[in-house]
Amino acid sequence: MTMQEHEAVALDTAAVPSEAAIARPLGLWLDRRRLLIGAAVIAGLMAPLVVANFTIFQLTMVMIYGLAILGLNLLTGFNGQFSLGHSAFYGIGAYTAAILMSGSAELSYYWTLPCAGAVCFVVGILLGLPALRLQGLYLALATFALAVALPQLLKSHVLEGLTGGVQGIVIDKPDPPLGLPINADQWLYYFTLAVLLVMFAAAAGLVRSRTGRAIMAIRDHPIAASAMGINTARYKTLTFGVSALYTGVAGALGAIVVQFVAPDSFSFLLSVNFLVGLIVGGIGSIPGSLFGGVFVLFVPNIAEKVSTGLSGAVYGIILLLLIFLMPSGAAGFVRRTAAWLARLRHTSTRGGA
Amino acid sequence: MMLEVRGLCAFYGQSQALHGLDFALAEGGIVTLLGANGAGKTTTLRALCGMVRMTGEVRFDGKPITGRATEDIVRLGIAHVPEARGTFVRMTVEENLRLGAMTRRDHSAIAADLDEVYSVFPRLRERRKQQAGTLSGGEQQMLAVGRGLMLRPRMMLLDEPSFGLAPLIVAELFGILRRLNRERQVAMLIVEQNAALALDLAEEAYLLETGRIVMAGPAQEIAKDEAVRRSYLGY
């Protein structure tokens, strides 16, 4: 394709955007965007004070899934490395937290987050190195192998002493600190929210930085990127590590909130869920990851309510509808609508003169 | 007129690449489209075959072909030899040629045509069982033209046939094209950057600049026009 064709196609099809492509049609929106985020944060702060405990639990899980999906997004959405194995990182993070909290260490829950993050970061790097040699489908298979292996390893006799085997590990729910006038569920919600905000902000910062641009360049034009002197191997491995870190921290939070870890919760199906959440939310969109979390938590429930026997079929149909209506995910849909509105405004002012 | 084009516009996404082209190709004639890089020459050929979004009127044998699918347009007897040659690299030379005849049903005639292509391009016969991807640039170009011929086309669209080829090979190829045009009445629309070569072969020439035709006329006149040569053709 000529440069002309290439650029035009990139603008129009709203494929995974670089930062510039986001800024252009949304130029008018940037201030509005900050307002929206502010409003969302305020709503988020108020929510647990007005809803029932179970709903608070669900909202906390939404944030946790959103964080996990953000991890996957960093690797697949921003760096173009396909992963079917993120359930393993989630599981490793969860088990790290559980083991540290229940075993002889008896670590406080908040320390388990950095530990889980560190462990998963290392595992991610270790996996990222051989992953350099595998592309696309082959990488998918390798990560898939990881996802399938983890539950089996967790259940096996070899590691039973540490992992509790098939039974899993039970954790106590942490109490709110300093005697604050909220219950444990509400505290965990705020704790998760704080972690979420920090990590989402960090991710946004990363994406906007030079490193972020290098990571995205590798996704879009790997050969050109390395020809320009970007150390592709280093960035790809690093991204694997960071991605694993994010999902691992989410896993640790998940363990604390659910108070229980067991091997079968971290199966390949969880990886598929993350992937679906990523795509539905919008690849390469940070806020989209949160929407993905909403989807992953609530839609299967909705499907069940529609029809218990055919819940899977209903879920599938909802997925198909979403893909037909929003091929680039929720974020893509928002972007296109914004661009369309901007064009309308542009042509109407033009036509007026 | 075999091919009549009126008001041809082509679009890549939101940007417009061709702005209302008018040209025609007579039965058995040779027309060349010239211009610098990015002028829209390849886009024109792609638009004719329905490979890019286009508007306007395109008639082949008097019947409109605007909006039809590429494979249907090809089936009307239009062979397009694309810029990148479109070689099926993992298939043999012979398979590539047979693919050219995919839409034909007359099996014995196909076999005879295959033989003819080999006689026109003896180098291809030597390499008939070889993987097409292992052929040199010139040979792949000959393969692409040969494949086009297997269609028994009434019209051939050739996109920069001289590209990347050594001068001797190019001369050979263009000699073959001239022969084909004379002996089989195959009309040709040739897009070229090598203006001298194209103007030598063609009867009519059109000059493209950023998606518009800026000059049209008999090839010999355009070739003689000093001002045109210097500003548009670079020599």
Place this chain on the structure above:
Amino acid sequence: MEQLLQQVVAGLATGAIYATMALAVVMVYQAIDHLNFAQGELATFSTFLAWQMIEWGWSYWAAFAMTVAISFVIGIAIDRVLFRPVRNAPILSQLVAFIALFSILNSSDGEIWNFTIKTFPTPFGTKPLFGSGLISTHQAGMVAVTLVMLALLYLFFRGSRLGLAMRAAAANPEAARLVGIRVGWMIALGWGLSTAIGAVAGMLIAPIVFLDPNMMLGVLLYGFAGAVLGGLSSPGGAVFGGFAVGIIENLAGTFIPFVGQELKLTVALIVIVAVLMVRPAGIFGQVAVSRV
């Protein structure tokens, strides 16, 4: 030594299942450049159809033939209705379409035919082959059918015009259009063939693992593994890969002490990943050289 031989042959027998599945996977991959994650579910659905026909009194081979034919049509229909509209969407979005299909089929199977395990007949009988303890007649039949299918497909793709057209459409769709090939229909045909092959795989596997909606879950994974090991561009490689996975899995489970039944799949997958590290395109796959 006797045990080794026994395990290898047993591995070959289970490998035949994986090989057939791998073949179907590669068929679709050649047509559409994607792995069809719903392949297993389609095969299960087809097998249920066959089971139903037999329940209604049809003879085995009549049901078999009818199922293959219906599956072929279903495959074409799914491509035309479901996947054609999303062909231009990002790859990951198409993946969601596969997941959706998987979900719908799995759930529907359960709803229509419920989750109790059913037996499925075999035309080959279940006696030990030639009286030896190595494999049963059914398992031998499975291997034979897989190899016959492979031979037929080879003849089709190398020797027929339609086969050539399909290969061209998969290799270079744009160039294929320029020779008049209707690429969209070639893809649909690839889907039809693949679904039909999947149906055969399902009907061969069901007598051994028994028929229920989740029958194919494990098998599909092995099928993918086998296809990738052998090389996604090579149907013969896929079959080889499928057999190899069966053997590796069995040998690992039997001879490596801590593996046992639990970690068989893990080990098989690790081996495959290790092979891919050395030969990223699979053992028989053709490395696509991309020119910069």
